[in-house]
Amino acid sequence: INDSLGHSFGDTILVEVASRLLSVTRATDTVSRQGGDEFMIIMPNANHEENFADVARKILNTVSVPYFVNQQELNVTLSIGISVYPHDGTDANTLIKNADAAMYHAKE
Secondary structure (H helix, E strand, O other): OOOOOOHHHHHHHHHHHHHHHHOOOOOOOOOOOOEEEEEEEEEOOOOOOOOOOHHHHHHHHHHHEEEEEOOOEOOOOOOOOOOOOOOOOHHHHHHHHHHHHHHHHHHH
């Protein structure tokens, strides 16, 4: 996006994506940008009753709605990787590594 439409446009899209992510998360969740076009959502106190596939679907449906910036429409695609403590790791680095691996697997 930055190369074809400019950094200002890209920054606006990142802000809009973050806003949409915040709109579908709980007040106790943390949404952060990891760098580039990667975001992370930390969901403390998530339990097995919560269906992570439903959460992922909600995020996909919300973020993939077209964006309109400066009279231009942009469709954003995303891939989601999920890791769950303690099943997928007991420390932040391992959880992030496993979520990254799951995300790259989803891109295939």
